[in-house]
Amino acid sequence: QVQLVESGGGLVQPGGSLRLSCAASGINFSLYPMAWYRQAPGKERELVARISSVRTTNYADSVKGRFIIFRDNAENTVYLQMNSLKPEDAAVYSCSVYGRGYWGQGTQVTVSS
Numbered sequence: 001q002v003q004l005v006e007s008g009g010g011l012v013q014p015g016g017s018l019r020l021s022c023a024a025s026g027i028n029f030s031l032y033p034m035a036w037y038r039q040a041p042g043k044e045r046e047l048v049a050r051i052s053s054v055r056t057t058n059y060a061d062s063v064k065g066r067f068i069i070f071r072d073n074a075e076n077t078v079y080l081q082m083n084s085l086k087p088e089d090a091a092v093y094s095c096s097v098y099g100r101g102y103w104g105q106g107t108q109v110t111v112s113s
Contacts, residue, residue, distance in 0.1 A: 002024070002025070002102045003026055004023070004024050004095050004096070004097070004103060004105075005022065005104060005105070006093065006104045006107040007020070007023075008020040009093060009108045009109045010108075010109070011110045011111075011112065012111055013111070013112070013113050014085060014086060014087060014111055015084060015085065016085050017081070017082060017083045017085065019079060019080070019081050020080040020093055020095075020107060020109075021078075021079055022036075022077060022078045022079070022080075022104055023075070024076045024077070024095075024097070025076065027097060027102075029071075029073060029076040030053060032098070032100065033050055033097075033099065034050065034069075034096070034097060035048075035051070035095065035096045035097075036049050036050075036078070036080045036093055036095055036096075037093070037095075037096060038089075038091035038093045038109075039091055039094070040091040040092075043091075048060050048063055048067065048080070048093070049063065049067055049068075049069035049080060050098050051078065057069050057070075062088075063082075063089075066082065066083050066084045066085075067081065067082050068081040069081075078095055082109070085109075085111045087111045087112065089109065089111050090109055090110050090112070091108075092106040092107065093106060093107055093108075093109055
């Protein structure tokens with residue numbers, strides 16, 4: 001079965017950086033678009049970034065210029081490099097096989113001084 005396992009979350013100060021990883025198994029990873037979503041308490045889940053099978057990327061306006069999504073097909077892993085973090089970036093971040101309904105368990109990102 002499809003499994004997505006995120007890692008890399010944690011506590012970071014405003015202006016800091018984190019890199020999230022999502023290791024996939026059970027799918028032919030290189031063929032699928034992947035995405036990162038986030039959900040903060042009391043808010044709806046939002047699409048943060050996605051990357052196609054040919055590495056075309058899209059970003060939410062709120063993270064453009066600060067976050068980078070990339071993938072390593074040899075490692076079946078998608079990453080989210082988050083720079084210049086703001087308190088409003090704090091959320092549970094989850095990866096997904098875009099449009100396929102497969103989700104990881106999520107990893108908490110806290111941005112606080």
